[in-house]
Amino acid sequence: MNAPSPDGYTTADGRSIGPVLMEMKNITLRFGGVKAITDISFDIREGEIRAIIGPNGAGKSSMLNVISGFYVPQEGEVWFRGARRPAMKPFQVARQGIARTFQNIALFEGMSVLDNIMTGRLTLMKSGLMAQALWWGRAEAEETAHRAEVERIIDFLEIQHIRKTPVGRLPYGLKKRVELARALAAEPKLLLLDEPMAGMNVEEKEDMSRFILDVNDEFGTTIALIEHDMGVVMDLSDRVVVMDYGKKIGDGTPDEVRSNQAVIDAYLGVAHD
Amino acid sequence: MTDAVAQPAPDSGPVLGPATGPASIPALLARNAARHGAKPAWREKEFGIWQSWTWAEAAVEIRAMALGFLARGLEPGDYVAIIGRNRPQLYWSMIAAQMCGAVPVPLYQDAVAEEMAYVLDHCGARFVIAGDQEQVDKVLEIQDRLPAVERIVYLDGRGMRKYDHARMDALAALVADGRAASPERGAELDARIAALGPDSTCVMLYTSGTTGKPKGVVLSNRNIIETARNSSEFDGLRAGDEVLAYLPMAWVGDFIFSIGQALWTGFCVNCPESPDTMMTDLREIGPTYFFAPPRVFEGQLTNVMIRMEDAGRLKQWLFHRFMATARRVGPAILDGRPVALSDRLAYALGDLLVYGPLKNTLGYSRIRVGYTAGEAIGPEIFDFYRALGINLKQLYGQTEASVFITQQPDGEVRSDTVGVPSPGVELRIADNGEVFYRSPGTFVEYYKNAESTAATKDAEGWVATGDAGFFEEGTGHLRIIDRAKDVGKMADGRLFAPKYVENKLKFYPAILEAVVFGNGRDRCTAFVNIDLAAVGNWAERNNIAYSSYQELSQHPDVRGMIKAHIAEVNASIAADPMLAGCQIHRFLILHKELDADDGEMTRTRKVRRRVIEEKYVDLIDALYGGVASIQTETEVTYEDGRKGHIRATLVIEEAAVVAGGQRMAAE
Structure with a gap:
């Protein structure tokens, strides 16, 4: 399985994975003299759950920020849906169909869960600012349609009971779920999850894992995630990229990665001399 | 669907004459579709909106479901298990099963797989209707031991795309097949409905029972319909009333309210969006009968x-x-x-x-x-x-x-x-x-x-x-x-009525459960469970820090509060000479909540005395011994069925006892 065919492959559990959705080619990212990412290449295929793992400071979040367009790499190319992506503002990337969640939750604390998720559909709304403000013309019909979609996501993520609760009053685990809901509301082609399980207890982790799998299964969403918890990553992902000190040290199925000596060294801490 | 509203009668099966009245639930459904056709029969909040079905619409859906069951080979006398939270489609599946001559057996949805295995095996269910993946998983876990189970039908298919569907169906697919099969199987279904009489079995409900294995209570159409009629007339229930169906479908009350009385009077049954939204949904519906x-x-x-x-x-x-x-x-x-x-x-x-x-x-x-x-x-x-x-x-x-x-x-x-x-x-x-x-x-x-x-x-x-x-x-x-079996005698012959005392204790907000011991003994003692919500709130107000249920339960101030409550209860019991012997002399606060998952309570939250007496024998001995505290280790079962152990040191308190009756009580 080291080199999947251009048309995709079939996973162990029988899901068929499509062609390449996003390809990172020889990405290098520097902050001044510090190299955060050094010459990394990998691809993300349609319908797959792709994990990026690595010890602290390995450059995982930087990588996610390159994918989301927040950082523009000094070297290398980002290809998305068969075209090379020029340097873009994050909102332009969002319009291309990439949505994300954040390691430190970034929701509107004073707004209700429902309103927060509705903001996820902003990039899909067509009516103008005035029409929306005045609730006039197609703005009304449009909002009804968007609300219906949002309700589907609320149902899917089982957060009906907090629909009208201000986000600031919610416990951490639920906030994470609301953030996932908002990202889903954008109907992304590619969903980026930045440490979706960070700070959760075992039960919350299990819930979140189930939701991630269900999202992938139900909506066919391609998911790229960064995660610390190795157990979670190995259970969830189809393929895993392992980073250490800004370099890629492994790439493959969870089983391949698990038996990769470089990966074991990175995690168990071999002296670097 | 619009056709059905206009002309419900031809496709709704036979109706018995006015002299006898409808003799089965399906007959009542047909009567309601004709009489209350355009009135709402079921509502469910989904996607943030109350979706509703009129009696005529529901009758059409249920008939299609029954035809779907026929197409899958459901036979008269078969048992159909229904497991899930209160949803219209699950209520319909019970009526659809009845139409086919089968017997619906609703199960408690929070039962762990082991408990379900006993019931499914005992009734020999051929079909299982499951609400969602959680319930399907439980059935799959035990299916090796259930040779009778042939088909699993699920309502919400989420997360099950990759499951082996050889023996599984989505309920929607089954209903669609039923619609398609309507022309050739309609007559057969009508014949089966016509064969239902007052003595045919309407439903079988397993009692949770405080002792032993659950027993399957067989209730006939006569039982259900006559009871529904009598009780509806007693309280003047009528079409236009609204109820909220939120209690377990396996419980007889829910069956009487949401099927028996609903079908008899034609009132509307409302299903909450999820168990967590029950209070919000209650407010939105504003039931007239609750x-x-x-x-x-x-x-x-x-x-x-x-x-x-x-x-x-x-x-x-x-x-x-x-x-x-x-x-x-x-x-x-x-x-x-x-x-x-x-x-x-x-x-x-x-x-x-x-x-x-x-x-x-x-x-x-x-x-x-x-x-x-x-x-x-x-x-x-x-x-x-x-x-x-x-x-x-x-x-x-x-x-x-x-x-x-x-x-x-x-x-x-x-x-x-x-x-x-x-x-x-x-x-x-x-x-x-x-x-x-x-x-x-x-x-x-x-x-x-x-x-x-x-x-x-x-x-x-x-x-x-x-x-x-x-x-x-x-x-x-x-x-x-x-x-009756719990009412006993104390060593000196005085009456021992534990529940009477426990109920008095449970009226205090701080006390969630209490178990009183004393049968055949010289004096009574008790276990107390604190109510985490009430006591936690009280602790917050009084600046009492705690990190766990266990720690809070053993806090000296909490023990003091419970002690004061018990003293009050003792005083009130002492006022009744018959029961004065039931005063509590020593008590301890349990380090865990009594839980149905651990077998300590029934699913309807009744204390299982014998289980508790066996499980906590060390604590009871300590209550009757002279010790001031005891170390204990208890096995607990988590919601997913895994087991763990918790250790605790429990302090035993003496309670104030009012002297009276035949002898001086306190030392």
């Missing part, structure tokens, strides 16, 4: 009191001022007794300022008839709701009676009785105090258990309730003291 076990009313009252403590001073003053008025005259006004004009005016003002808004917040604005049963309700709690003008009443019933044994008529409501015999019910009290009844709702038999049937129901149809009670002189109301 049932809740005492713990729901207790929980709501606790919430109200907690929130009032946080309210501004004006609001607090208004609340306490007008609640005092309400407690004084509210119940009398509700019962239609004479009340002074000045009090009526004060009450009217209170209704405007306090009671009305409060009822609205609770979702009780429109209640005409409210019931509570299952456990004793605290008089303060009961009176609080009555004072607000909510017609909350008590009933006494059990699965074997199709619920109703006694009910309180309007205007004769008190917290310490369970009312007069329901219409058509005969009652007698045996010499040992046990209550016996005979009624149209009396069950047919325990399935595959002739021995238990014979032990419970005699040849003349009298059924032992297992409860001890007596008729109150003057009013003729029944009062229940305790389970």
Whole structure:
């Protein structure tokens, strides 16, 4: 399985994975003299759950920020849906169909869960600012349609009971779920999850894992995630990229990665001399 | 669907003549589709909106479902297990199964796989209708031991795309097949519906039972329909009433309310969006007929009191001022007794300022008839709701009676009785105090258990309730003291009625559960479970830090509070010479909540005395020994069925006892 065919492959559990959705080619990212990412290449295929793992400071979040367009790499190319992506503002990337969640939750604390998720559909709304403000013309019909979609996501993520609760009053685990809901509301082609399980207890982790799998299964969403918890990553992902000190040290199925000596060294801490 | 609204009759199966009345649930459905065709029959909140189905629409859906079952090979006499939360489609599947001549067997959805295995195996269910993946997974886990299960039909297919579908169906697909099969199978279905009579089995319900394995209670159409008719007439229930279906579908009460009475009267059954939204949905629907076990009313009252403590001073003053008025005259006004004009005016003002808004917040604005049963309700709690003008009443019933044994008529409501015999019910009290009844709702038999049937129901149809009670002189109301088998004797021959004491303890908000011991002993002792919500809130107010349930439960101040409560209870028990021996001498606060998953309680939250006595034998010994504290280790079962252990050191407290009766009590 080291080199999947251009048309995709079939996973162990029988899901068929499509062609390449996003390809990172020889990405290098520097902050001044510090190299955060050094010459990394990998691809993300349609319908797959792709994990990026690595010890602290390995450059995982930087990588996610390159994918989301927040950082523009000094070297290398980002290809998305068969075209090379020029340097873009994050909102332009969002319009291309990439949505994300954040390691430190970034929701509107004073707004209700429902309103927060509705903001996820902003990039899909067509009516103008005035029409929306005045609730006039197609703005009304449009909002009804968007609300219906949002309700589907609320149902899917089982957060009906907090629909009208201000986000600031919610416990951490639920906030994470609301953030996932908002990202889903954008109907992304590619969903980026930045440490979706960070700070959760075992039960919350299990819930979140189930939701991630269900999202992938139900909506066919391609998911790229960064995660610390190795157990979670190995259970969830189809393929895993392992980073250490800004370099890629492994790439493959969870089983391949698990038996990769470089990966074991990175995690168990071999002296670097 | 529009066709069906216009012409429900031709496709709705046979209706029996007016002389006998409809003799089965499917016949009642057909009658309702014709009589109340355009009125809402079921509603469910989904995607944030109340979706509704009229009787005519529901009749069409249910018929299609029944045809789908036929197409999958469901035979008369088969058993169909239904597992899931309250949803219209699951209620429909019960009626659809009946149409095919099969018997629906609803199961408790929170039962772990092991418990389900027993019931599924015992009834030999061929079809299982499961609400969602969680329930399907449980069935798949035990399917190797269930050779009879042929098909699993699920309602919400989420997460199951990759499952092997050789023996599984989505309910929607089955209904679609049923629609397609309508022309060739319609006649067969009509014949099966026509074959249903008053003596055909309507439903089989497994009693959770405080001892031993669950028993399958077989209830006939006659049981259900006559009981539904009698009880609906007793309270004047009618089409246009609204109920919220949120209690377990496997419980007989839900079957009577959401199927029996709903089909008999044609009222509308509303299903909540999810178990967590029940309170919001309750407020949105504003039911006119409502049932809740005492713990729901207790929980709501606790919430109200907690929130009032946080309210501004004006609001607090208004609340306490007008609640005092309400407690004084509210119940009398509700019962239609004479009340002074000045009090009526004060009450009217209170209704405007306090009671009305409060009822609205609770979702009780429109209640005409409210019931509570299952456990004793605290008089303060009961009176609080009555004072607000909510017609909350008590009933006494059990699965074997199709619920109703006694009910309180309007205007004769008190917290310490369970009312007069329901219409058509005969009652007698045996010499040992046990209550016996005979009624149209009396069950047919325990399935595959002739021995238990014979032990419970005699040849003349009298059924032992297992409860001890007596008729109150003057009013003729029944009062229940305790389970007959739990009523015992203490070593010196005095009466031991643990539940009577436990109920008194549980009326305190801080106490969630209590278990009293003392049968055959010289004095009584008790386990107490604290209520985490109430005590946690109290701790917060009093700046008491705690990190876990266990730590909070053993906090000296918490122990002091419970000790004070027990002293009060002891004083009130001592006032009754018959029961004075039941005063609690020593107690301890348990380090974990008693839980159905650990087998310590039934699914309906009744204490399983024998299990607890075995499991905590070390703690009981300590209570009767002289020690001041004890170290213990307890096995707990998590929600997913895994097991773990918790260790704790429990302090044993002495409680103040009032001297009296035949001997001095305290040392």
